[in-house]
Amino acid sequence: MTLEQAQKALPLKGYLDMPTPKSEELIQEINRLRKEKNAVILAHYYQTGDIQDIADFLGDSLQLARAAQNTEADMILFCGVHFMAEAAKILNPTKKVVLPDLLAGCSLADACSGEGLREFRAKHPGSVVVTYINCDAGTKAESDYIVTSSNAKQIISQIPEDEKIIFAPDKNLGTYLSKVTGREMILWDGVCIVHEAFSFERIAQQLMENPNAKLIAHPESEAAILDMAEFVGSTSALLSYVEKDEANTFIVATEEGILHEMRKRAPSKHLIPAFPEDETCACSECFYMKRNTMEKLYLALKYEQPEILMDEALRKQALIPIERMLEMSKNIK
Numbered sequence: 529m530t531l532e533q534a535q536k537a538l539p540l541k542g543y544l545d546m547p548t549p550k551s552e553e554l555i556q557e558i559n560r561l562r563k564e565k566n567a568v569i570l571a572h573y574y575q576t577g578d579i580q581d582i583a584d585f586l587g588d589s590l591q592l593a594r595a596a597q598n599t600e601a602d603m604i605l606f607c608g609v610h611f612m613a614e615a616a617k618i619l620n621p622t623k624k625v626v627l628p629d630l631l632a633g634c635s636l637a638d639a640c641s642g643e644g645l646r647e648f649r650a651k652h653p654g655s656v657v658v659t660y661i662n663c664d665a666g667t668k669a670e671s672d673y674i675v676t677s678s679n680a681k682q683i684i685s686q687i688p689e690d691e692k693i694i695f696a697p698d699k700n701l702g703t704y705l706s707k708v709t710g711r712e713m714i715l716w717d718g719v720c721i722v723h724e725a726f727s728f729e730r731i732a733q734q735l736m737e738n739p740n741a742k743l744i745a746h747p748e749s750e751a752a753i754l755d756m757a758e759f760v761g762s763t764s765a766l767l768s769y770v771e772k773d774e775a776n777t778f779i780v781a782t783e784e785g786i787l788h789e790m791r792k793r794a795p796s797k798h799l800i801p802a803f804p805e806d807e808t809c810a811c812s813e814c815f816y817m818k819r820n821t822m823e824k825l826y827l828a829l830k831y832e833q834p835e836i837l838m839d840e841a842l843r844k845q846a847l848i849p850i851e852r853m854l855e856m857s858k859n860i861k
């Protein structure tokens with residue numbers, strides 16, 4: 529189901545008005561339900577801290593895809609955004625996959641459709657299509673390779689050098705990958721609204737005010753931010769960098785949810801969220817990710833909806849480039 533279809537299915541929202549237990553009791557009920565239903569709770573690092581804390585498995589896109597593929601639970605409660613839950617269904621179709629809020633979307637996934645990508649490829653005949661996992665099933669089905677920010681460089685380096693590459697949908701990640709792999713790429717014009725919002729000037733000011741701090745950034749950020757950064761890496765790479773690096777202060781240019789796990793892994797380190805352009809809003813929070821709440825998580829477990837459903841032919845087509853990705857990046861943790 530695409531996000532557009534999901535929005536049309538909003539009669540489902542009636543269950544969201546059902547009563548939910550409060551605080552401690554809410555956690556107890558979630559624990560009871562997940563046991564009773566043999567459900568596994570998978571959560572992305574960009575979820576709120578309480579959801580991260582209650583998850584059975586916490587990870588980035590690659591780690592979560594693997595966890596979804598390998599789980600023996602009957603139900604996967606996916607605390608992330610729609611394309612991630614959809615990827616879990618593609619990889620493990622016999623499981624019931626539910627997402628706390630069906631409207632938890634992604635600006636990158638919205639930026640590219642399967643049909644659009646097919647037309648784009650037709651304008652660049654002979655190219656292979658490498659697509660970031662942040663896209664819907666229809667877009668995956670039109671792709672030759674799916675990548676995450678953890679494995680993109682490694683996968684692209686395995687594509688024969690004489691192949692022309694189309695990279696979709698994130699132009700910032702594509703620009704970065706083109707630089708680090710030395711491969712020319714034809715880029716789709718999509719952005720992550722969270723990473724796109726970081727301000728070069730304000731972060732430069734933060735660095736001046738914190739001369740001992742190291743700027744670390746996710747490659748969905750713009751090139752000017754990445755050029756200024758001491759380290760660029762995927763969500764899990766940023767986590768291990770903060771844990772292992774000798775510096776004590778880091779300015780972190782990625783979605784703020786990651787700070788929860790960073791503080792746990794590196795409690796003595798001083799972590800400063802990088803500033804977005806807009807001084808009046810918390811733009812480094814992804815409002816799609818933050819649509820999920822503990823109450824919605826409880827309701828999704830209890831009523832087993834909203835469920836991710838998908839046409840089987842589409843699922844099989846989308847599975848091909850995802851399996852290729854998992855095979856080509858087996859050695860990445």
Ligand code: SF4
Binds near residue numbers: 662723814817
């Ligand atoms: S942080 Fe950006 S890429 Fe991630 S889900 Fe939100 S909009 Fe999409």
